Amino acid sequence: MSITLDQVTKRYQGAPVVNDVSLEIGDGEFFVLLGPSGSGKSTLLRAIAGLTGVDHGRIALHGRDVTHTAARERGVGLVFQNYALFRHMTVADNIEFALRVRRVKRAERVQRRKELLRLVALEGMDERLPAQLSGGQQQRVAVARALAHKPEVLLLDEPFGALDAKIREELRRTIRQVQRELGITTVLVTHDQEEAFALADRIGVMNLGRLLEVGRPDELYKRPATRFVATFLGAANLLLARQSKDGIHFGNHAVNARAVEGSVSGREHEVVAVLRPEEIELAPTREALTSSYLAAGTVEELVFTGALERLRVRLTNGSAEVQLAKSNGDGEYLEVTRTQHEQRAFEVQRGQHVAIGVRRIHVLPTPLSSFTACAASDAEVEHLSRQPLLVELAARMKTRVATRVEPALANGSRDCSSRSGKFVGAAVVAAQPDSLKDIECLLARGAEEVFVLPPNAPPPQRVLIHWADEAAKSATLAVSASLLRHLSAEAIYVDVMPQGTAESQRPHGMRALLDARSEAQAVHGLEMRTELRVGNVSTELVRQLGESVDPLLILGISQINGLAHRFADLLASTPRWPMLIVYREPEVQA
């Protein structure tokens, strides 16, 4: 491996701006870190370069741990967006600067400079001053200068930022050529998806300090694992659907299984489906579609963009079986793009009624599809669904908060015996003295996740993860990963060994922690720290929560009975912290 990052964390004013990032970049790979502004890309790049220290984790370059090595000794070359050249120095002196510092002989310096200028296609420009060069040419000099001392790793931070489109494309090509010719491991930071696609062998997508997904550009585009990546890499319509053994259902009708890709399991539950605009087909009638029917709609907007036609198609009321995960602001419409070929086959106009088909659907593996606020009365449900943390989470997750009046939640008159089986998404209840009863009731009625929310809870800064039953482990990790992708909080898995555990059992506990950590990483893309405590589970969790600033607890269980006894300290009184209970019944072996 050329670059190895192991749980790298960097905090500013206590808040992690790079959050537990682990990553391996191979020799000669062109790796692009992609993410919105403020997602921590530059900070991570600076940490690799040694321009900033890290608060946690390790960095290795070519197998050598450089976590505490000075920037100059790391063997990296750097190019920044505004890495101004030395204005008063010629191109030649700029490029040779790093060589002079390293006391390289003149003849060798000159030779190296000539090589580099050829490489970046600036031969003969040696004696120019930066002011006599265009912006694109200056960045080429910056690249040559970064490569002068033969670094083993080239780091580029938005190097095309200030240039106009045409020059940017030229420079892109040069950088790709130089990189191939030298075979140098390269990490480039950008917020521009097109740039990432054009350059990368692999892309790592960052958001809120976390590295969300890593993969080849086409893989990430076709099979994103998260809502964020699905919508950040190109346009995507997100729809809520119901998954069952026989496929994906939008309301009452199933979409042809051939069109569905992604995590299709037997368990019946709500899922988030990704529909790319180019995978949607329009036809005059349902019968005329060549793909699987989705809904009826009306063309609301139509923009010709040359090669493609972009449309907004509003879903016709009544075909409202189809539910957008989040309505696109001003209503429920789908984004559609059509090629010239499709346009010729079926011309449409604004206001036209069309049948909507879908060629391919990708189902996200996320277990947290949406939220349903539950309370005993309309007024309480209304109030709960407007809780800032819930609203914020739903917005970040691009999903909705549904409401559900559950008379069984009213004090005293609990009838939780009937299993409704129709809970969709995570159930949300307000924290109150009787929360334990609410939790038990909703779980008994079929909810799989219950989110207990104290009034005006702030966005969590630290998320503690614990599963009390092994059978709930995978689901708890999956839910944790799903939630944490939308928070900039730190994730800590807390395991508690019973009081009196023999010293000789400690290594087992440590091994279980490491197993949990690697499963989280390998299966769910979740990076978390681990802590091993000894004592009573409930007491230890309460202690840890109490010691944390704005914590949230994710608690996995596979038994409803005995919650009061097992989590006495945690659930006996009004919960003080937001808590997400993940409940999965143990699988019955047939």
Ligand code: ADP
């Ligand atoms: P990106 O390159 O993805 O736009 P940065 O790594 O530059 O993101 O910044 C990530 C976050 O860290 C931002 O919120 C930024 O304000 C903060 N940040 C970066 N550098 C510092 C610093 N030196 N002091 C305090 N906050 C910083």
Ligand code: MG
């Ligand atoms: Mg930046």
